[in-house]
Structure formats: structure tokens, C-alpha cells
Amino acid sequence: MAVQLKTEGECLFAYLSGEIDHHSAAEMRFFIDGELERATPKLLVMDFGGVDFMDSSGIGLILGRIRTIAGWNGRIMVVNAKPPVRKMIRIAGLDRLIAVRKG
Numbered sequence: 001m002a003v004q005l006k007t008e009g010e011c012l013f014a015y016l017s018g019e020i021d022h023h024s025a026a027e028m029r030f031f032i033d034g035e036l037e038r039a040t041p042k043l044l045v046m047d048f049g050g051v052d053f054m055d056s057s058g059i060g061l062i063l064g065r066i067r068t069i070a071g072w073n074g075r076i077m078v079v080n081a082k083p084p085v086r087k088m089i090r091i092a093g094l095d096r097l098i099a100v101r102k103g
Contacts, residue, residue, distance in 0.1 A: 003028045005035045012041040017050030025057035032065060042074050049080030058085070059092045066097055077101060 002024050004015040014032050018024060036044065044065055051058070066076055077099040078089060086102075089095055 003031050005031060007035065007039050007041065010042040011045060012036065012039055012043070013045045013047060015047045015050065019053040020051055020058035020061065021053075021055050022057045025061045029061055029064060032061075033068060036065070036068055040072050040074070041069070042072075044069050044074065044076045046076060046078050047080050048078060048082070048085050051082065051085055054085050054088060056088075059088060059094065062089070062094055062098065066094075075099070 002016060002018045002020075004017075006013045006015070012032075012035055014028075016028060020028070032044075046062065046065070048054075062076065062078065069076060075098070079101045081089065081100065081102075086100060089100055094100075
């Protein structure tokens with residue numbers, strides 16, 4: 001699976017891997033949203049350390065989770081994104097909506 005989930009207290013960690021395109025983003029969305037609804041965490045940490053490629057579907061994946069978690073005043077942090085992924089996040093303006101950390 002391209003996403004591994006781990007809940008610790010009020011934090012959900014989503015460890016993403018491989019390529020994020022239309023097909024894989026849909027699968028990731030399904031698993032992440034299921035756990036978000038179950039756990040209603042205050043923080044979703046999306047770890048992009050294992051992501052080698054991401055198209056605009058990855059931006060949509062992040063945006064959708066922002067909308068979901070905002071329903072209970074939660075927030076999102078993206079960590080370990082490689083430079084091309086961080087660049088896409090910055091160009092899309094998501095770095096103004098979420099925390100983006102290198103590590």
C-alpha cells in the first residue's frame with residue numbers, strides 16, 4: 001500500500017510512498033479519510049519522505065484533507081518532502097495554509 005497510517009493521541013501520521021498520481025491519490029484519500037473520520041485528530045502529519053513523484057493530484061490530496069480536518073479545528077503538517085514536491089506545494093500556495101517541514 002502507498003500509505004501507512006499511525007495514530008498517536010490526537011495526531012495521525014500518514015506515511016506516503018511511491019508516486020502520487022490520479023490513481024494512487026484516490027487510494028490514499030480513501031484510507032486517510034477513513035482514519036480521519038474515525039480518530040478526528042487535531043494534527044495530520046503527512047510524511048512525503050517516500051514520495052518520488054507527485055503531480056497535481058498530490059496537491060488535491062493535501063487540499064482535500066485541509067478541508068476535512070478544518071471541520072474539527074485540526075491542522076496539517078507536511079514533512080520530509082523532497083525539493084520537487086516542496087516546490088509544487090509552494091507554487092500552489094499551500095505553504096501559506098499548512099506547515100511544511102524538511103524533517
